[in-house]
Amino acid sequence: MRTDPVTLKVLENHAQAVAESMAFTLFRTAHSTFVKETEDFTTGLVTPSGMTFASPRDLGATWFIGLDYKGALEMIDHYEEGDICVTNDPYSGFVCSHTPDMHIWKPIFWEGEVIAFAVGHIHNTDMGGAVPASLSRANTEVHQEGIRFRPTKLVSRGVMNAQLIETMMLNVRMPEQNRGDLNAQIAAVNTGEAKMHEMIRKFGVETVKNGIEDLLDVGEARARAVISGLPDGDFRFVDYLDEDGPGGVPVRLDLTLKVRGDGVIMDFTGSDPQLKSALNMPTGGNPRHILLMVGYNYCLYTLDPSIPLNGGILRAATCIVPEGTVLNPDYPAAVGMRSLTCGRLQGVIMGAFHGAAPDRLPVGAAGGGGIVNVKTFDAASGKLSMASIDPVTGGAGGSAFGDGTDGSGANSSFLKNTPVEINEVEVPIKFRRYGLVPDSGGPGTARGGMATELEVEVFTPDTVITARNRDRTTFAAWGGSGGEPGAPSLFTRITQKGERINLGNTDVVSMGPGDVFNLTSGGGAGYGDPFARPIELVVRDVLRGSVTPEAAQSRYGVVVDREGHLDEAGTHALRQSHVTPPVTTYSYNASRRAYEAVWTDANYAALTQALTMMPVHWRHFVKREVFDRIASLPDNARKGDGSEIWEAIEAVKARVPGLLRSMQVRGAAE
Incomplete structure (x- = not known):
């Protein structure tokens, strides 16, 4: 490490303060409720290669810790002082994850050299498209989700690109909100530039440059130390989205967490194929894409709240994400509702980590x-x-x-x-x-x-x-x-x-x-x-209105009225008779248990294997066909061993000759 520990800690605090100053600027000057109240925005500092090394801890959407701007940064030919760039295209550099998220970055120069970039994003209330707010799972392609901009210069050497802004405002439903929020973003990155210049003047440019890289190294080392405290092994967890579209079928997210020493592999093989709805997550196959890593970040931070919040912590993990799946879709799949999928994926990751540390992580x-x-x-x-x-x-x-x-x-x-x-x-x-x-x-x-x-x-x-x-x-x-x-x-x-x-x-x-x-x-x-919950806490819950007296009796074995009067004898009898x-490790609701009685692991494994052999654009169609056929089976025909899936696949091939031809063409091409 090039920087002594004391100086490095001071630099970490300064860099975080810069990111928080940017956040306060954006928070105080934004126009839309979703930014100034809900706080769906980010600010931060990234290295010249694009890795986040400083983020706020409290303000904004903290789940983007470790976002890699590399893909977007490289789509700009060259940078000059006074430039500010923007993009909201999910498929250009894989920095944005749906069209309402407008990402912005400004190069921070010192004596002609780019030392860092001030970055951030806001979620626009609307970017045009098929529905107000631009987002619906019913959308089937990204073109329905509003106007998109590839990485481009919003400001060139201090001169605003008025035509770009005019085009944006023409296509959105509330242009005054979008314009106000964009101005707030510009003010935020300008704040980041000014504060970074102060930091360089205070510590010297070489100290700052070395410190930035050392911060990432420390993040990685701390992450590996946390992972080393987990038992080696494979920890699998599965969860579902209710529907893949209006009136659709469930979407399965499947993770095998492989803990090996001080590193982890997160294998998402077995997750569903990409969808004809907006629930897809655009990750571009990046093995550490931030949408795949949010739950990982949360688990590490829960296990060690003092861990540095920078992109270095992602280096201890690698994701396996098959192409053409809901977690790695091909263009032009709709992605506007990726936040739902990402939220459920965070829970899947937490579930797998919970298996490794059930006494340290929540359910x-x-x-x-x-x-x-x-x-x-x-x-x-x-x-x-x-x-x-x-x-x-x-x-x-x-x-x-x-x-x-x-x-x-x-x-x-x-x-x-x-x-x-x-x-x-x-x-x-x-x-x-x-x-x-x-x-x-x-x-x-x-x-x-x-x-x-x-x-x-x-x-x-x-x-x-x-x-x-x-x-x-x-x-x-x-x-x-x-x-x-x-x-x-x-x-x-x-x-x-x-x-x-x-x-x-x-x-x-x-x-x-x-x-x-x-x-x-x-x-x-x-x-x-529940029957081991302290009686006084159940009584408190009833008095607070968190639990009704009826539920206290049936689900906790505590007999108490709404005024908090406890029937000690009745409670003792209920708890003594409780078996x-x-x-x-996990418990599920009745609907999930009923679903998995039909859609067993063996059936899903057969479906995943069959779909993998098909071209991407056929997979969702075939999945729906198979689900319809399985739903129509009588109970005595359900084996749950995968055989009914292969029979359904063959029936689909027989009914749809184009599928078999497409598979043959694909096989010949491979």
């Missing part, structure tokens, strides 16, 4: 609520009004260390809620309820965090609600060590007549005057046997 977080956008009209003026009003995230999972956080926990806790008063000023709507849901946290010795409920009334025709990341209506958060799964999520439309319509995982809903929507997230899962079920 499943809630998910399923969505991020709510409203496009409506002011009843008096008739003017268009549009804003992102709230993330509805749900609680964290319990752990050996205690209960999961209620309302907003685990991997979604960086998304901040917007005060009701601000939302009702931004858009003409009325909040009827915004709070926590009793009995939604999975029972356990450590209870899962409670779900969040949002209920809103609209007042004008043609109001459109988008709730991206809707999920967890079928596959609830998983519990562990005897703890139970969390409650599933729910999305309901309530008409003026009082009719309640279950919207399932719908993410775009048209509503009329007087209509109400209720969006309830899932609940976090429980950890440990502790076999304790397993």
